[in-house]
Amino acid sequence: MTTTNHAFNQIIAIDAGNNEVKLCIGSKLDKFCSAIADWHRRPQQEQHGPDDMEWEYQGMKGFGGTLAKIESEFGSSMYGVSKNHFEATMRILLALHRNTNEKEVYLAVGNPYDSLTKEVAMDIKSSLIKSHEIKVNGSLKKFVIKDVIVAAEGAAAFHSIPYTTELVRIIDVGSGTVNLISILRGRIIDIESFTTDYGMLTSKYGEASPFAIARGIIGDTSKKWKKEDKVKVVGGPAEIIAPFIKNHYGNTEIITPQIWTPDGIKFAPPIFSNVVGMYNLAMKKFSDLVQV
Numbered sequence: 001m002t003t004t005n006h007a008f009n010q011i012i013a014i015d016a017g018n019n020e021v022k023l024c025i026g027s028k029l030d031k032f033c034s035a036i037a038d039w040h041r042r043p044q045q046e047q048h049g050p051d052d053m054e055w056e057y058q059g060m061k062g063f064g065g066t067l068a069k070i071e072s073e074f075g076s077s078m079y080g081v082s083k084n085h086f087e088a089t090m091r092i093l094l095a096l097h098r099n100t101n102e103k104e105v106y107l108a109v110g111n112p113y114d115s116l117t118k119e120v121a122m123d124i125k126s127s128l129i130k131s132h133e134i135k136v137n138g139s140l141k142k143f144v145i146k147d148v149i150v151a152a153e154g155a156a157a158f159h160s161i162p163y164t165t166e167l168v169r170i171i172d173v174g175s176g177t178v179n180l181i182s183i184l185r186g187r188i189i190d191i192e193s194f195t196t197d198y199g200m201l202t203s204k205y206g207e208a209s210p211f212a213i214a215r216g217i218i219g220d221t222s223k224k225w226k227k228e229d230k231v232k233v234v235g236g237p238a239e240i241i242a243p244f245i246k247n248h249y250g251n252t253e254i255i256t257p258q259i260w261t262p263d264g265i266k267f268a269p270p271i272f273s274n275v276v277g278m279y280n281l282a283m284k285k286f287s288d289l290v291q292v
């Protein structure tokens with residue numbers, strides 16, 4: 001599954017999730033463990049997962065993927081309601097290294113809704129828009145990131161389905177956050193949109209039960225959202241959460257993201273909703289800039 005048009009391979013969307021990084025280049029999709037850890041010497045070069053990575057970047061050395069999750073001494077994945085940090089940059093560069101040999105790329109990336117101010121978007125852009133040299137598992141690649149869109153998580157998923165002017169409520173359940181986004185005529189209603197500081201993996205008691213997280217989401221939205229509103233559920237646990245959301249919001253469905261590739265529309269699982277929406281946005285913005 002690869003896009004056939006070389007030029008469009010330069011347009012890449014990366015959702016640097018707290019738990020898994022998701023990537024979309026046309027019909028090519030990838031996801032891998034988000035963990036990043038410091039490097040140490042391992043006398044036995046055990047393989048822990050298909051996404052094991054040993055990287056070198058700007059004089060630093062580290063592990064990525066499942067290897068980082070297992071071989072980490074000080075916690076393994078940066079969590080939180082912002083993606084404006086070094087680990088997110090590393091996740092994006094690792095995603096690029098794993099998936100492209102293009103020298104010049106145009107990116108769409110994401111950040112949780114509530115923390116995505118103009119300043120944060122500028123900061124994320126300035127850490128990405130430049131030349132990067134990164135070695136992964138012995139292979140050196142050079143990228144020039146030419147331009148970047150920073151999209152709001154949750155809202156990005158709106159662009160993974162056909163456009164509607166109707167009011168749509170998007171519930172993006174992630175591992176560290178839930179983005180609860182209201183969109184009318186394609187525009188976000190800020191007063192009815194939030195990012196929570198909880199997600200599937202933020203409890204000290206382990207992974208949240210779908211019932212408990214749905215109850216939290218309903219509690220947090222029901223002051224502003226009406227029971228009959230159109231609700232769309234996205235994110236990794238969409239399939240297990242949606243039935244509990246539907247108990248309250250009867251008009252609930254799971255988004256099946258649609259990728260607008262040069263070869264036609266392709267479908268993806270709901271965990272890719274944000275990254276597919278970001279890709280569609282990036283295609284709109286950048287397809288005139290890339291040379292066919």
Ligand SMILES: Nc1ncnc2c1ncn2[C@@H]1O[C@H](COP(=O)(O)OP(=O)(O)OP(=O)(O)O)[C@@H](O)[C@H]1O
Nearest residue numbers: 017018019020173174175176177199200235236237
């Ligand atoms: N098919 C599936 N069924 C049920 N749960 C799943 C499935 N796939 C992933 N998950 C769960 O989804 C959660 C991660 O979802 P997702 O990848 O959307 O989060 P993230 O984007 O990494 O986090 P955040 O949005 O907070 O940055 C994890 O708890 C994972 O166990």
Ligand SMILES: [Mg+2]
Nearest residue numbers: 017153174175
């Ligand atoms: Mg997410």
